[in-house]
Amino acid sequence: VHEYSIVQSLLNRVQDSLRGYDVRSVRRLRLRLGELSGVDAGLLRTAYDMCAPGSICDGAVLEIGRLACPACGGGVRLLEGDEIVLETIDLEVENV
């Protein structure tokens, strides 16, 4: 179960990506897993639910695999590859 290691890397990626933002809370992460990523979505979610509390992603929803299609708003199918990609982070920022 390397999913815990993947979640640690994910939390680090979020931290790095939000440098410079005055983060109030992270709302949502969108992750894309290829069919050959070697990562199990269910186990990843379990690991995320354990590791997220107390981290920058405390309370944030993890969306796996399904991306909002910019043109139609529908879901996009998983790609057949080995990618584990953090696509977008939705967050709430402090008053400017």
Place this chain on the structure above:
Amino acid sequence: MCESCGCGDPHLVSVDVHDRVLSENDRQAGHNREHFAAAGVLAINLMGSPGSGKTAVLEATARRVAGRQKLGAIAGDLATDHDATRLQQAGVPSRSITTGNACHLDAAMVHHALHHMPWSDLDVLFIENVGNLVCPAVYDLGEHANVVALSVTEGEDKPLKYPVMFKKADLVLVTKVDLLPHLPGISVDRIWDALQRVMPEPRMLRFSSTTGEGLDEWAEWLAARRASLQHHEHR
């Protein structure tokens, strides 16, 4: 401005990342690869189940190329340094990585080990990964080639059950073939058939650390990989 839903809440922001979650590991792996290339060291990531014979393959390799090629090894296990000790006894300078609970090595662990062993004058550095057919396939270590040891006792359908691992393999060593006379239900042809279904470029050697079968071809494969090192672009 909220970019994702258009609700107009100025406090909601959507940040596009579109980057690999393991980009830090990939960066470290690239760094390791540069080190290996600069020193002319062929790095092999040797993977396989616990008990598939990874350490025995390296011991046999050391006997085969003794005095002609300088081998070194990094051996990963959850606990104990037994493998590194075995390899030291076989004349292969080795460093163990004890991963604790981690089921795989990552590029940073390998980099750290490199700082604690002499490796730059080696011809071939073997990275013996943690025994596991799942997790090690996900982490690039900076190796030039992935080799999987699959023993004949593990079952013919392992490549179909663990496709991610076998898709990443450049070569599969089917180990313990000396046991085949005792395993009437096991056919190497069926293992080859399974490998052909999952490996992009299927390559398999019948191997026995006991009888030495396959050792010559394995040594030739290593020598050829090493010779093409400077022309080889990984992935």
